Amino acid sequence: MVAASPLPSGRRLAGLPRQLKLPSWPWRITWAYLGLVLFLPLATMLLKGSAVGPVAFWQMATTPVALASYKISFGIAALASLINGVFGLIIAWALIRCRFPGQRLLDALIDLPFALPTAVAGLALSYVYSKEGWLGAPLQSMFGLKVSYTALGVGVAMVFISLPFVVRTVEPVLRSLEKEQEEASWCLGANPGQTFFLIILPQLMPAILGGIAQGFSRAVGEYGSVVMIASNMPFKDLITPTLIIQHLEEYDFASATVIGCVMLIFSLLSLLVINALQVWGQRYQGGEGTS
Amino acid sequence: MAFLIPPLRDTKPLPASNPGLKAKGVTLWPLLIITLACLYVGVVILLPALSVVAQAFAKGPGVFLQNLGDSDLLAALRLTLFATAIAVPFNTIFGLAAATAIARRRFRGKALLLSLIDLPFSISPVVVGLMLVLLYSPNHGLLGPLVNSLGWKIIFSWPGIVLATILVTFPFMAREVIPLLEEEGWEQEEAARTLGASNWQVFWKVTLPSVRWAALYGLILTTARALGEFGAVSVVSGNIRGETQTLPLFVEDAYKQYHTELAYGAALLLGGVAIVSLLLKILVEQIMEGSRKSIGLDVDTKDS
Numbered sequence: 001m002v003a004a005s006p007l008p009s010g011r012r013l014a015g016l017p018r019q020l021k022l023p024s025w026p027w028r029i030t031w032a033y034l035g036l037v038l039f040l041p042l043a044t045m046l047l048k049g050s051a052v053g054p055v056a057f058w059q060m061a062t063t064p065v066a067l068a069s070y071k072i073s074f075g076i077a078a079l080a081s082l083i084n085g086v087f088g089l090i091i092a093w094a095l096i097r098c099r100f101p102g103q104r105l106l107d108a109l110i111d112l113p114f115a116l117p118t119a120v121a122g123l124a125l126s127y128v129y130s131k132e133g134w135l136g137a138p139l140q141s142m143f144g145l146k147v148s149y150t151a152l153g154v155g156v157a158m159v160f161i162s163l164p165f166v167v168r169t170v171e172p173v174l175r176s177l178e179k180e181q182e183e184a185s186w187c188l189g190a191n192p193g194q195t196f197f198l199i200i201l202p203q204l205m206p207a208i209l210g211g212i213a214q215g216f217s218r219a220v221g222e223y224g225s226v227v228m229i230a231s232n233m234p235f236k237d238l239i240t241p242t243l244i245i246q247h248l249e250e251y252d253f254a255s256a257t258v259i260g261c262v263m264l265i266f267s268l269l270s271l272l273v274i275n276a277l278q279v280w281g282q283r284y285q286g287g288e289g290t291s
Numbered sequence: 292m293a294f295l296i297p298p299l300r301d302t303k304p305l306p307a308s309n310p311g312l313k314a315k316g317v318t319l320w321p322l323l324i325i326t327l328a329c330l331y332v333g334v335v336i337l338l339p340a341l342s343v344v345a346q347a348f349a350k351g352p353g354v355f356l357q358n359l360g361d362s363d364l365l366a367a368l369r370l371t372l373f374a375t376a377i378a379v380p381f382n383t384i385f386g387l388a389a390a391t392a393i394a395r396r397r398f399r400g401k402a403l404l405l406s407l408i409d410l411p412f413s414i415s416p417v418v419v420g421l422m423l424v425l426l427y428s429p430n431h432g433l434l435g436p437l438v439n440s441l442g443w444k445i446i447f448s449w450p451g452i453v454l455a456t457i458l459v460t461f462p463f464m465a466r467e468v469i470p471l472l473e474e475e476g477w478e479q480e481e482a483a484r485t486l487g488a489s490n491w492q493v494f495w496k497v498t499l500p501s502v503r504w505a506a507l508y509g510l511i512l513t514t515a516r517a518l519g520e521f522g523a524v525s526v527v528s529g530n531i532r533g534e535t536q537t538l539p540l541f542v543e544d545a546y547k548q549y550h551t552e553l554a555y556g557a558a559l560l561l562g563g564v565a566i567v568s569l570l571l572k573i574l575v576e577q578i579m580e581g582s583r584k585s586i587g588l589d590v591d592t593k594d595s
Contacts, residue, residue: 026392033385037458038407041422044433048425087331094328098321106329108569109336115565116340117519119539120558123546124339127346134338160335192320221415224521228543241417245526248424253431260421267414271406
């Protein structure tokens with residue numbers, strides 16, 4: 001859009017109003033809707049958070065209970081998303097590079113954590129890993145491991161919820177890899193391990209990291225399934241979203257707002273990181289395509 | 292589609308200097324990878340999903356059907372369908388409007404705007420609910436006085452539940468349609484307009500048909516998420532049984548009250564919706580893939 005010349009040529013005069021006219025209604029609807037539905041609540045929360053004052057904000061954001069909940073939420077989410085980073089790569093590899101019966105079923109199952117309501121997931125997981133559950137009972141009798149109503153249960157729920165991300169980000173990149181590179185690397189005498197770690201893995205890295213970041217962000221924010229499998233005891237397995245709910249139930253709106261703001265800032269930061277990773281991945285792909 | 296790419300072991304074996312090692316690597320690794328992938332997905336996803344079915348029918352199909360007749364469950368189902376029926380059309384209109392407004396424009400901050408539209412994906416549903424409470428709560432909300440003077444009840448009532456559902460599900464539609472419109476470009480709309488079509492005609496006859504499958508896909512995702520939303524709704528709903536309890540909230544409440552069969556009955560209902568939406572999604576994906584492939588083939592023949 002060059003709006004420099006004050007006297008537009010005849011052609012532009014004819015073209016300009018038409019171009020402006022089409023987007024105007026969708027444009028207005030978009031901004032009005034976004035403003036009402038997203039920006040207004042968002043601004044309110046930041047306003048209420050800043051009204052607390054920096055000293056009180058810091059105090060409420062760093063109470064021992066809150067700090068313990070961050071440690072549990074972010075720590076376990078990081079572990080869960082890293083586990084899924086490894087297994088997501090394996091699953092994506094199996095889906096793209098291998099042929100086996102039941103492949104379509106496997107492919108469809110990957111999306112189940114997206115589609116299944118989190119309350120149902122929580123119900124299912126807390127039963128399966130409970131003392132009399134399908135997996136909880138053997139784990140209890142063989143290893144003395146208690147999963148439901150412990151921090152381990154929180155981990156199980158977060159693994160469930162963040163499983164699809166890495167698989168779905170790695171799949172398209174893996175599919176578009178040029179086989180010539182692998183053949184060249186074989187021809188030059190590299191063994192399969194070298195080919196994988198030096199040729200394939202670096203190209204998949206942006207997608208893997210992007211998927212891990214998305215899964216991590218989702219796992220940190222997850223509430224429905226975690227609240228049902230955890231005992232929600234402070235310092236033991238209380239996650240940050242549940243802490244917000246507990247503050248709200250005690251009518252402690254200020255603390256709830258402050259911790260909500262902490263989570264909001266985290267979400268904004270994670271969006272930035274995910275976007276940066278996507279840009280990096282695209283640049284990498286683009287470079288591959290042209291060379 | 293996956294089957295277009297020949298599997299690795301189908302590539303011609305190269306004149307290997309070290310055939311023993313290669314043969315071993317080729318036969319053993321895929322098997323190991325497939326086993327690991329299936330085991331992991333089986334334990335993490337399939338087993339819990341099957342447990343819901345098993346538990347719902349643990350006392351026979353008769354008890355299951357009887358549970359579905361529970362009045363609180365039916366009230367929760369009604370509220371869930373009601374909230375979805377309002378949220379989905381609104382979000383569809385927004386999604387299509389945002390896609391047509393944003394996809395073909397270049398402006399400063401476009402990437403930022405797209406990220407902001409994505410925000411409900413990365414934000415915790417609990418924080419979404421909290422934002423609505425801070426805005427509309429009669430005693431603590433920013434708009435509390437206004438809400439009170441109008442005599443409305445938003446928090447702990449159905450409007451809050453609808454707002455929470457809308458806020459959590461609005462990005463799906465826009466996210467599905469925008470990339471497609473960006474890819475397809477402007478030419479068809481331009482052609483229609485030179486032929487004298489009005490903006491509305493262009494939208495209905497050119498833009499919408501070209502994105503119909505992506506829009507349907509977005510619609511499925513929006514609906515599935517709206518039916519299953521838990522965190523945001525649980526903050527703004529008072530969770531009063533039979534009144535402000537949605538079906539996902541009912542699942543948790545019944546489970547906590549040790550009405551286990553009721554909880555599993557409702558869970559199976561919601562799980563069924565999830566399965567149906569997954570199947571529809573796969574179907575639409577195949578159709579989209581098919582249409583894209585035909586476009587791709589056209590381009591190829593033109594080039595050659």
